[in-house]
Amino acid sequence: EDQVTQSPEALRLQEGESSSLNCSYTVSGLRGLFWYRQDPGKGPEFLFTLYSAGEEKEKERLKATLTKKESFLHITAPKPEDSATYLCARGSQGNLIFGKGTKLSVKP
Amino acid sequence: DTAVSQTPKYLVTQMGNDKSIKCEQNLGHDTMYWYKQDSKKFLKIMFSYNNKELIINETVPNRFSPKSPDKAHLNLHINSLELGDSAVYFCASSRRTIGGVGNTIYFGEGSWLTVV
Numbered sequence: 001e002d003q004v005t006q007s008p009e010a011l012r013l014q015e016g017e018s019s020s021l022n023c024s025y026t027v028s029g030l031r032g033l034f035w036y037r038q039d040p041g042k043g044p045e046f047l048f049t050l051y052s053a054g055e056e057k058e059k060e061r062l063k064a065t066l067t068k069k070e071s072f073l074h075i076t077a078p079k080p081e082d083s084a085t086y087l088c089a090r091g092s093q094g095n096l097i098f099g100k101g102t103k104l105s106v107k108p
Numbered sequence: 109d110t111a112v113s114q115t116p117k118y119l120v121t122q123m124g125n126d127k128s129i130k131c132e133q134n135l136g137h138d139t140m141y142w143y144k145q146d147s148k149k150f151l152k153i154m155f156s157y158n159n160k161e162l163i164i165n166e167t168v169p170n171r172f173s174p175k176s177p178d179k180a181h182l183n184l185h186i187n188s189l190e191l192g193d194s195a196v197y198f199c200a201s202s203r204r205t206i207g208g209v210g211n212t213i214y215f216g217e218g219s220w221l222t223v224v
Binding site: 032034036041042043044045046049085087089093094095096097098100101 | 148149152153156164205212214
């Protein structure tokens with residue numbers, strides 16, 4: 001069964017304190033591993049897509065990496081404006097299957 | 109310009125009513141979707157259309173009926189609303205159906221439906 005599991009459910013960081021979010025997924029039929037950011041009251045905002053193990057993508061303080069079974073979203077020196085829920089999704093046939101997200105709070 | 113726009117943003121209605129949510133995308137995409145996000149923030153697909161043709165229809169009560177008049181629009185009609193239908197409904201679009209490299213789903217801002 002297709003499954004995406006994210007951990008932790010919630011993460012509190014101090015400004016400048018780097019950390020990583022984890023996304024594990026079922027491998028068969030993977031058609032991309034997607035990361036989105038969702039702010040309260042808004043729709044998910046696309047961040048990255050990764051397609052093969054070893055692939056990495058960066059955007060400002062965020063870096064996404066992919067292994068055969070997991071993806072990590074590394075946040076370097078986060079700022080309060082990075083506070084949001086980060087959603088991981090695996091591409092399946094014609095669809096995205098989402099995890100439940102990690103709610104990140106960054107305190108000044 | 110908003111790429112994927114949906115209306116209304118907020119909708120409060122009584123049980124048993126029929127309501128519609130409209131969605132339009134100006135990205136020139138061929139595929140459109142409806143996703144539902146429940147109270148636990150879990151996002152799950154309901155329907156997808158490719159060039160006005162239904163291609164995904166998840167296990168959704170038949171009170172929910174999508175309608176695509178053209179490939180830029182995908183509306184969601186809900187009949188006989190129930191308390192459990194309260195959720196956030198997101199419209200989304202992608203250039204083609206997910207499966208090809210470089211294809212990404214872009215979401216609208218969501219429609220908050222509350223059934224009382």
